[in-house]
Amino acid sequence: MAKQYDLTIDQGARLKMTVTYKSASGTSLIGASDTVAMQIRETKSQTGVMVLDCEPYLTINTTSITLDVPDEITAALSALTGYYDMELTQSGAVRRILQGTYTLDTGVTHE
Numbered sequence: 001m002a003k004q005y006d007l008t009i010d011q012g013a014r015l016k017m018t019v020t021y022k023s024a025s026g027t028s029l030i031g032a033s034d035t036v037a038m039q040i041r042e043t044k045s046q047t048g049v050m051v052l053d054c055e056p057y058l059t060i061n062t063t064s065i066t067l068d069v070p071d072e073i074t075a076a077l078s079a080l081t082g083y084y085d086m087e088l089t090q091s092g093a094v095r096r097i098l099q100g101t102y103t104l105d106t107g108v109t110h111e
Contacts, residue, residue, distance in 0.1 A: 002085065007102040012075040019065045021088060021097050028063045031090055036060045037065065038086040040102060042079045051079045054086075080104045 009015055021029045035053070038054035057069045085099040
């Protein structure tokens with residue numbers, strides 16, 4: 001079952017987060033050949049309007065997954081709310097490890 005985590009994305013700021021996927025004993029469940037995918041959409045549907053394909057901003061190693069979206073990318077976001085999930089593929093089996101909603105915080109200070 002995927003862990004629920006709701007995101008707030010600060011528009012125009014770098015979005016960086018690190019995710020671990022561990023067993024109950026604390027051992028990492030991420031393998032050397034695993035891959036990861038993450039998409040943000042306006043609606044909770046695989047056919048909904050995609051807000052951001054996070055694949056270019058994901059790195060994976062055997063202990064963690066890091067999402068690092070540059071500020072110029074978050075600056076271009078316009079959908080104020082939506083949904084996302086993160087999927088880990090291990091030997092052909094897809095596991096949704098993280099999911100939730102997102103809110104775009106547009107802020108008030110601009111140059």
